[in-house]
Amino acid sequence: MITNNGHKLAFYVAPGRLPAIVLDAGGGLDASYWKKIVPVLAKSTGSEIITYDRSGEGLSGDVPGPWKAQNAVSDLAAGLAQLGATKNVVLVSHSLAGEIATYFVRQHPHWITRAVLVDASLPEFYTDSETAKLVAANEQQIAAIKGQPQTRATRQLLAIAEDYGPAHLAYHQQAWPQNVPATAIVSSQTPFTTASDAQLWRQAQQEFVSAAPNRRLVVAQHSSHDIPVDRPDVVINAVQETVKQVR
Template sequence: MVDANLPPFFTDSETARLVAANAPQIASLKQAPQTRATHQLLAEAEAYGPVHRAYHALSWPRNIPASAIVSAQTPFPTPIDAQLWRQAQQEFVAAAPDRRLVTAERSSHNVPVDHPDVVISAVQDMVNQVR
């Protein structure tokens, strides 16, 4: 998982916060000329809350090893969202014995571009773990 959206992040309260934070952009899109792109974005926005609440209920199988590679800089600009993102990554890793948390220091959300070595190393470690 490379800086992945993980189910523990999308609690009802966090999903509601994200929906509310995007509400002004959605309102602007509704006023913009309707193109395929705006129509698609509006459809995604309408489904965002229900989809992410359902995603929160899912879990990764405990018997499948996983590595969560996280960026030092989260994809969220607000401190509370960034903290909840980090907490969700830690919760995911703590939920099963064969999971690892790897932090890509000095990385943006685009870890594979910023630090491909971290991703390669984590994949190699995973392969070695399951052999």
């Protein structure tokens, strides 16, 4: 258990050698999300594998107020610092964790040697028009949740929604550092059911990869947004290749 800014966070470590592989799950998910992947990577790479429960998930404590990626960066950095994983880290981030990864590598550029972004939420996606569309689409759902008895899961949803528009307009202005190589894995289905949103998601992934020569795009065929569950082999292969490039 790691303490940061007054709350506790649960980190889980499979011992091994460098580079350490850090797995960060998407919104509403905890370390157990990687259960199909951790044992395979531990055996095939021999690397130290680190997973954790973000605040409000799993065994980690709740934090009141709106969810902020910068606070999540602080939590992850505190855990990795205490575990001594502050160099040669391969960061694997799914969905919402892509926002944490983007801010993290900007703040700690010498900690992360390479990244694998798994259908990650990337800055390129959050244009003014798309952000406004998402905020409007979420309003009805958020209103319904507010009228229900609150659970830990609904409190987390409300925390993410509270500052969603301004937070993502600011996120749109961020850029992944040119010196940190990355593999972007995009699902064939994307997180969206509407064709226009799905196309913009794919376009954002392609724009991200095209912005630097040390990035590549992998398509996870026959997969929903939950690539680590539907196609763990795609994630495992990408991480294995990344580790080979570090060693």
